[in-house]
Amino acid sequence: MGLSPNREVFITCAVTGAGDTTGRSDKVPVTPRQIADECIAAANAGAAIAHIHVRDPKTGKAARDVALYAEVVEHIKASGVDMVLNLTAGMGGDLTLGNVEKPLPPSPDGTDMAGATERLAHVAKLLPEICTLDCGTMNFGEGDYVMTNTPAMLKAMAAQIKALGVRPEVEIFDTGHLLLAKWLYDQGLLDDPVMVQLCMGIPWGAPDDMATLLALTNNLPSNWTFSAFSIGRNQLPYVAMAVLAGGNVRVGLEDNLWLDKGVLATNGPLVERAVKIAEGMGAKILGPDEVRARMKLTKRW
Template identity: 55%
Template sequence: MAKPTILTCALTGAGDTAGKSEHVPVTPQDIADDAIAAARAGASVVHIHVRDPETTQGSRETPLYEEVVRLIDASDVDPVINLTAGMGGDLTLDPSSPRESLGRVDGTDLVSGLERLKHVEAIRPEICTLDCGTLNFGDGSQIYVGTPDMVREGAARIKELGVKPELELFDTGNLWFANVLQQEGLLAAPPMYQLCMGIPYGAPADPGLLNAMVNMVPEGTEWTSFAIGRNQLPWVAQSVLLGGHARVGLEDNLYLRKGVKATNAQLTAEAVKIIDSLGKQVATPDEAREILGIESTRPQGAGAAA
């Protein structure tokens, strides 16, 4: 029997998208409601950022994460919980005086790799993300900072916590370094890679490049790929056809089709249809846990009717 496809729904992200679509969840209740709806639509995993309810911008506040997880745990579904640990890596510079502007320009939120894991330490989710490199993140003067030393330190701490890291790989250099982390014994088996395509200026959403990156993934590694914007739903098929898992959600794309804004549940349902049309089955949350070697850390009774 073919291994089922793990389908992740990335619910809200940290981008400035709340004003672009009324469907982007902002409050802990909104985010939890979307997680529950996505799970009912077929998502195996829900990937969670939180936002400041007042400003709608991304947040690192542990109590916000705790409330989202509490609400999901009180529901009648039990998706695998995947918390971002990428917040706290943003450095924005003034290009005319970069040295003088270090830490002084709006948009900078730069803390240590261990500080980015405070909510993970408090909650102990089943999965958390680990961004594997430094990247020019979009146009302008913002950089995402993840040095090899910072990433190694984060990987070691995540392993100590017994959490599965999902390695976020934005280009081939990130993938190279993920393979080094495997060789150094910093990743519990099976490792979990995510190939992130189309984010300026990482790896472009090019099928040939995806194929080349998949060829770099070591045997025994579980991998997912996604693409942003209008490429999101077609990329579900692209990823599955190459033997990977899939991801959709409003973090990466706001539209169901041209001119029609989507909800997370709608994007999930469309992805389920695509995967089914390819003769594959979407993994249940428990099947996803088995594939990834995860022992559920959820409270006794989680997923039962409240």
């Protein structure tokens, strides 16, 4: 089978994430203004989509406060810079068990379990063009933390996202998650065109080798649109992997803190590097309106 690289690529920038990265880099945006400014810088560098988490401005820890999301969105709107906004809906599915001898009750440190409606409160209020749907449950790290998304939770969240008229970006962390995505689609809970993000190289999910990437892409329905990324030092090489596999690209400080060896990154230069890689492979970089047309998104302002 010959190569089928993507010739028209859109770039998503995941600007801050929810991980404990603020202690490792002072470039990670924390306040709503900082997060908005990084989204703007990413858009000016060539990202069509900004993927947004928020953080507690006092502690830097992950948050899901609707007011913080609203402040980020208002700053972006006031800037006049056009981009597609993709708000995470992954928060509220965090379970940290007590310990290996007494897993219950869960540890309050790191546990944040919320119902479907509460997890989508900021989406319902702000109506972004896209929000994420983490399609499965997975171990993270080496301790007792589990990313928790049951089939029942996914059904409820997918139904609410659909009713809001928001496009879900289905996050696939492992091969079984793709089966869950197809199951949701077969029940009419995901509308065409389906948008998938392949999250590779995250322990203990799908590894980021080419064989595993192709195992996933070869099992995607042909009319689904996908992006793919890896983390850490493999983020930028994976730009080429994603394009070669026929997909789109994600970079940003959520997944990688470094631009070069010993050089801490900000989001704009990571996007610039991704643009250079993709264009060097013969791809055109799509802007936000082109992504809206392709993914049938409703522009909100």
